Amino acid sequence: MNVNHLFDLSGRTALVTGSSRGLGRAMAEGLAAAGAVIILNGADKGRLDEAVAALTAAGYNARGLRFDVTDEAAVIAAFEMLDAEGVEVDILVNNAGIQFRRPMLDLETSDWRRVIDTNLTSAFVIGREAARRMARRGRGKVINIGSLTSELARATVAPYTVAKGGIKMLTKAMAAEWGELGIQANAIGPGYMLTDMNQALIDNPTFDAWVKGRTPARRWGRPDELAGTCVYLASAASDYVSGQIIYVDGGMISML
Numbered sequence: 001m002n003v004n005h006l007f008d009l010s011g012r013t014a015l016v017t018g019s020s021r022g023l024g025r026a027m028a029e030g031l032a033a034a035g036a037v038i039i040l041n042g043a044d045k046g047r048l049d050e051a052v053a054a055l056t057a058a059g060y061n062a063r064g065l066r067f068d069v070t071d072e073a074a075v076i077a078a079f080e081m082l083d084a085e086g087v088e089v090d091i092l093v094n095n096a097g098i099q100f101r102r103p104m105l106d107l108e109t110s111d112w113r114r115v116i117d118t119n120l121t122s123a124f125v126i127g128r129e130a131a132r133r134m135a136r137r138g139r140g141k142v143i144n145i146g147s148l149t150s151e152l153a154r155a156t157v158a159p160y161t162v163a164k165g166g167i168k169m170l171t172k173a174m175a176a177e178w179g180e181l182g183i184q185a186n187a188i189g190p191g192y193m194l195t196d197m198n199q200a201l202i203d204n205p206t207f208d209a210w211v212k213g214r215t216p217a218r219r220w221g222r223p224d225e226l227a228g229t230c231v232y233l234a235s236a237a238s239d240y241v242s243g244q245i246i247y248v249d250g251g252m253i254s255m256l
């Protein structure tokens, strides 16, 4: 049996939110390497332009689409612009996210809402816009980015934990409602990864030792280590897989 074709994304277009850097950028590069045309997204124009230039220079078919994932009007306008150009999104990766560390007793409601809006509500809004269009073609792949906090609470990141727990159930709800439309929805739960989001923790020797001690792999994850799982969930290899969350965490969730 030849299985290579199952992972071939030639002829597919993927939108990866928050792909100007970090995990989103690595997943976008993985999808591009599997043959997909990539639409990169971010809020900051400079970082987005730099990411598009880097992927293009590497020989990939990539473009940028800048919008704030929390701005519903901007999201809808972006999809309408793609409609006008005849661009169809076959693969959506809802990756854009922020983390905000503060104990709940000191947390402002506006900060709670900002974290929930960026990490969870955006995945619903962008997922809905993508799925309405995927439904017309009878196929599509939605990949939402969860976290270990989809399962576990950690102190000082309550709204993040609630948002990522919500991502897990949003993924199941999408799978339940959209399966008959030919759309699979799954999630990836990264462990502790080497990105800007974690820079303060990486630089903190106590936290660094905690991560290495608690992770069976005894190290942080590299962003490129998400690429294979992302390609799998975006490809025909996962056509009968839906509603799942796959942890890419060096085994940490089994040990905590």
Ligand code: NDP
Pocket: 017, 018, 019, 020, 021, 022, 023, 024, 041, 042, 043, 044, 045, 047, 048, 067, 068, 069, 070, 095, 096, 097, 098, 118, 119, 145, 146, 147, 148, 189, 190, 191, 192, 193, 194, 195, 196, 197, 198
């Ligand atoms: P980074 O902080 O390195 O990158 C975040 C990305 O999201 C950037 O591209 C940023 O764009 C974009 N972004 C943030 N807010 C918005 C917004 N309002 N609109 C558009 N784009 C936005 O984060 P990571 O790569 O580490 O994280 C990516 C995802 O993975 C997040 O959902 C995070 O919660 C999740 N995750 C990360 C883990 C880790 O260990 N790093 C572990 C588990 C989950 P810009 O450059 O314009 O700011």
